[in-house]
Amino acid sequence: MTTKLTIGKAINEGLRRAMEDDPKVLVMGEDVGRLGGVFRVTDGLHKDFGADRVIDTPLAESGIIGTAIGLALRGYRPVCEIQFDGFFFPATNQTFTQLAKMHQRSGGRLRLPVVLRIPYGGGIGAVEHHSESPEAYFAHTAGLRVVTVANPEDAYWMVQQAIACDDPVVFFEPKRRYWDKADVDTTRSLTSAAPMGAARIARPGQDVTLVAYGPMVKTALQAAEADTDHSVEVIDLRSLSPIDYDTVCSSVRRTGRLVVAHEAPVSSGLGAEIAARVTEECFYHLEAPVVRVGGFDTPYPPSRLEEHYLPDLDRVLDGVDRTFAF
């Protein structure tokens, strides 16, 4: 049986199911309770699970993530909501020096099953602090798993997988796609869903591999559709750390060309990492240099300039064309 869900609602339903399945799962953050979160992703959970399990915290990101670590050390599975990408930064210390490292630091004795839910990316006319794509900072830090979703199906299952995972998981939610709708089969078991760490071929093709994730998957699929000259294979990366290089490299070995697209600035972004690794592993299969398409190397611009900043259909297609022009 399938249900039509938006990405936002699918995360909400996924949280609900995780809380039903495991009484150790807690939701905490600023205004996640009565208000249901700024994007209403936790809507209704406070009413149904109570204030003990859906906790309205003070405005203190470091305190939220720090206390979540403490809860996790005593066997709970806290899911922290950070309201916006740019609001995360006060909690960098707790995340990078504690959350990411305590499993290793304790010789594997401690487990930190904490999920950080972070709405990220631009495209909703918001501004600095409200539109950023900080995934590379997290992916650069060993000990954190970093994932993002591009459709309601993944939103529903991956949030549950993130909660079930014994590692800390940073769960990036593409905020401009929250309202995208699709059918989700919610009757299956969690174990039957695609693994959280696996990339997905979102659209098969033969001529060029186009890797995207989160909000850019939709743009990549539109680009593939629009490109009548080439058969574009679109890969939805899903897991940003670790990256499923098996799927990416086997695609590149078939197509010989790779374009990576993300909203984050190009310099030292995830595209750079993917390009480097693919060059190492598929050098003799490549027909052209790996091309990166992304945001410009500037702070996030005001809303009127946003459309010029974000990589759109034209810029992705332009990137594809460049790999053939080489």
Next chain:
Amino acid sequence: MADTAKPKGGGTARSTGGRRRSRKDTAPNIADEQPKTLLDYYRQMLLIRRFEERTAQAYTQARIGGYCHLNLGEEATIVGLMTALQERDYLFTNYREHGYAIGKGISPRSVMAELYGRSTGVSKGWGGSMHMFDTQTRMLGGYGIVGGQLPLATGAALAISYRGGDEVVMCQMGDGTTNIGAFHESLNIAALWNLPIVFVVVNNFTGMGTTVEKSSAEPELYKRGSSYRMEGVRVDGQDVLAVRDAATDLVERARAEQKPFLLEAISYRMKGHSVVDPAKYRTAEQAEEAKANDPVLAFERQLEEAGILTEEIKQEIADSVRDEVTDAADFAENSPHPEVSTLFDYTYATPVPNESRRMPADPVFAE
């Protein structure tokens, strides 16, 4: 509901330190004031009110982008605080700042143009609603991240102290800010190093939708300076004269005694957290209470009853405020958007190698 109850002692400034200097023991009385001064305060309050109403309208018409937080209900607090500052004093605020920017002396035109994202705005259209900066009027921001301004304001006070200047820094924030680490780090440093800064908490009872009681272990926020032996005062933020007196007292003491203070102003937020927030977490009674505590109407009534605000003067002020707001909106509307080419202009202050100069429409590689 406890979270909107008028605090005990609202209307008179209270001090935790016990030491009162020039503060009057009774609430300030308009009979002791110059009518001209009172009318000036009234006009400033009305200007902020009408400016923010126009801002809300422009936002819903999509003339303003991003997020937009209004000062509606905060007019008496703003005018009282800004009156207490000298031109040479510095101001740091949070993201609910339009009225403060105007109160510190930035023209409504520049503020509105900034809201519209136009290149004639006070931050050339790059800052928007939350990030207005103006070194000339010494308004040093506008900060979008809660608590972001506190260490910076403390640093500005350190600069004054280091140089032996006689300016004072005022650092405004909301009630939710008192729970973030930067608040405590900043208050400790300011007290430890005897810095001339007045931290002002505008307590409107709610951090977005969560009440002060539900988020603060010490909900009487003016007491939160006591860990740092910092004197704290609570004032009725609906009363422009009370705010002015309390703030003036602390600003002048910070200047004379070279030490920090904490001022809490109790204020009502008349609308949601931002223009798009319908504030459903508020009960009908709470919304009514906020409306009943409208500081502009209350002051208007007071001045009318005292015979200071006649029908004629009231109309005159209403007309001139309307014209000023209309002029600001027209100026904004007719100003140019920043050129797309300026996207790369301000990332670095100095030339950097390999800097991207490609235009957004340019190909990813040059031919």
